[in-house]
Amino acid sequence: MTKRKPLSTVVAESLSEKIRSGRLQPGAQLPTEAELCAEYDVSRTVVREAVARLRSEGMVIPQQGRGMFVSEAPAPRNFSIPQDALKTLPETVSLLELRLSVEVEAAGLCAERRTESEASTIRRLMEQVDARNEDPGAVPVHYDYDFHLAIAKSARNEFIHGFLEYLRPVIVPRFQLGHVVVPELKDAYYARIHSEHRKIVEAIEKQDGRAARDAMRKHLQNSLERVRALALASGVETTDAAQKAAAASLFSDLKGSAAPTG
Template sequence: MNRLAGSGIIPNLNLNGRTSMTKRKPLSTVVAESLAEKIRSGELQPGAQLPTEAELCAEYDVSRTVVREAVARLRSEGMVVPQQGRGMFVSETPSPRNFSIPDEALRTLPETIALLELRLSVEVESAGLCAERRTDKEASNIRSMMEQIDAQQADPAAVQIHYDYDFHLAIAKAARNEFIHGFLAYLGPMIVPRFQLGYVVQPALKDSYYARIHSEHKAIVDAIERQDGGKARQAMRKHLQNSLGRVRALARASGVEATDAKQKAARSLFKDMKTPASPGA
């Protein structure tokens, strides 16, 4: 029996007649590199959905575990991103070699991600409360604002990633909780000006990006109009998770590590807030 079989090592005869040992690449690496090349060559376009696990298993004649490891590697490198309930998609974030982000902006990426995670937790409930408490006039105004914002479809290089923040503030205001609205208004200047939309969306994909965002906005507004708090929360969560996913992909593609910057972000956020006085003070 050949003791090298299944070992991941194959014999290689060199010019001197000596046998050397060459270690074979793990199957997951082979699959990941093949998919990465398809992405780089344009065979898999930005925004395209990856084949299913079963399809990739059949194409490469490997197990699901191998496929999952390969896709996880691509995801860690920012080449693919998940879309909740739909699967994995080729990232729309331009490759770092195709764009330049100022160093100052790059340094704030971990902090921005931390703030977006915080924002998500608050806005999901904000949307639900809005659906349950809004007036007919407020619902109408929110739809009008959505239509106005979504119709602009500006050049990604000339608009901020969170260009729709006023739409989110209108929802928060109709939630009838001044703490929620005040908190999100406070976060706005920290989040909105940081990154151009062009950092995460290639110009050629502008139309499909705006169409998808409008679809996400519409799902939120439809639920608000139906006064369906559960669906409003679900739609808002999906919308913000997708947004957060794009910024995380940007961080991975740029080689930015989320170290202790999240803690620094929290300290920066609350440094000016006064500590409540002790009872009896």
């Protein structure tokens, strides 16, 4: 049975085809979010993910206060991650390995270059993200991606930030956290992630580049090992039920290991 494409991919491919065929000419304004929602019968989130993909490919550009416009000269797409290649846990592992190679340096540069205002914003965002403690079955594994993007933005390297923005549409909607954390370990899991986040933020506030790199490396390596363990336990093209069953046998070390959240 062929797996259906994500709705955001369907919308992005449709808009891309309109641009390539000339139905949407260079310089033309894209329909509004509301119009695209009505045309494709999808949510605003789906539309935003689709437009973000087109923007990452250089097909559309924003004009402040006006909206999105078809690029006059679309940039060649030198790097891409096809949706069809992102169906299994092994690909999620590969994406985490890619993030690890980029975000460790981003954290160090952020610590060395950030302003006081940016450090405050990063801490505030961390507290907001970590205070939610939502049902793992209702949030993506990468629920803290905005926190990571804020760090990358303050690294003052537009290519690092742009690259991680490019990854957002393909990495964030991946597997739900419920595939990785069983409900009874939810609080301990969130506490551990908050502890990892806090070490990153404290290093950034101290402008300690080495400590920030070490803390980010530890955080992403832990995420990588959790997902890698799940991939090994559940196999490649397994069902949601099989993946959840595998998750139940993992991370038993979380029991009773909740880190202080203060």
